[in-house]
Amino acid sequence: MRIQIKEKFRPFSHEPGTICLIPRTTWEARIFPAKIFFHNLETFEEKEVNLDTLGPVQGFTVQVDLERGEVSVFGKGKRGHFRYLLDEKQFPFLKKVEIPLSKKRLHLGVGKAQDFSLMRRRMDMAEIFPFWLKMALFIPKVDLPKKTMGTMALLEEGKLDLAFQASFQGIFSPRLSDENFLGLIPETGKVEGISPIGILHEGAKRIEELFFYEEGDTWNFLPNLLKEFHAGRFLQIGTKEGDLIDLEWSKKTLKKATIRPAKTREVSLILQRGIKTFRIRKSPRQKGQIASKNVDLTKGQILYLDRFTK
Secondary structure (H helix, E strand, C coil): CCCCCCCCCCCEECCCCEEEECCCCCEEEEECCCEEEEEECCCCCEEEEECCCCCCCEEEEEEEECCCCEEEEEEEECCEEEEEECCCCCCCCCCCCCCCCCCCEEECCCCCCCEHHHHHHHCCHHHHHHHHHHHHCCCCCCCCCCCCCCCHHHHHCCCHHHHHHHHEECECEECCCCCCCCCCCCCCCCCCCCCCHHHHHHHHHHHHCCCEEEECCEEEECCCCCHHHCCEEEEEEECCCCCEEEEEEECCEEEEEEEECCCCEEEEEECCCCCCEEEEECCCCCCCEEECCEEEECCCCCEEEEEEEC
8 A cells, every 4th residue: 555656856958048956055056058157045145157068069958856956967069978967076166955855755647748948838736836845855944034025925825826937937946026027926126135945945835735734633634635636646744743644645535645653642634525434554454444533643653544435
């Protein structure tokens, strides 16, 4: 009964001038075949690096590998094939920050090519949200300002689809200003001197709350499931006590859940409207028993939930 996601998260772009965040840093890079402009979204430091690439360049590609946490650039120039990473070895000022490893991953049933330019055109949030969530895991947290400004308003209104359109440049590089000038927020000019990185994390938090929300020892499974997300899997959801939860649903209904408790206690489940009972087992081969709301957790004892019945 193991719940798995086999999809790998490696968005890419073939466009010269692609902007992307560099995992484990607060730097973004605007990448051309022969030059890179670096900008730190926390300290606002800027760097320019000239490359020895000779054009014309074919197959120019910027790939953000969200499995390994790295950005690679490759293509074929006049001197032949080239490939390099945006890391401390190549660019010493890119000091990496240690971020706790999380295996959290969301998949909402979309398996199309991960060309981010095409993803932006399709504007399918079932395709985009898993990448948004995954990117946030690799970027150090920076608090948003207490006063609502710019694109923050779209997040606070719960308009995640519009927030995506207005808040990001390139591959998830956040902005507090609507630099795409889409008319989605009042025109306030460019917001300077305030880090926009919190847009990435606050958005990821709100995406997660569509599928899981906790309040004390009460867990809410699929509390705000949108009709567009009729099927999906969400792995390694971490609770405040350190428990790990996997969820799987189809036809807009919860089908399976796995709980790996970090602490012995009782929790209460809030399930989708109409679900009255479910089966709970301590191993996939066990016959199990029927439960309706409360679940007893024992540290280290995996629990398997299925047969959610209305």
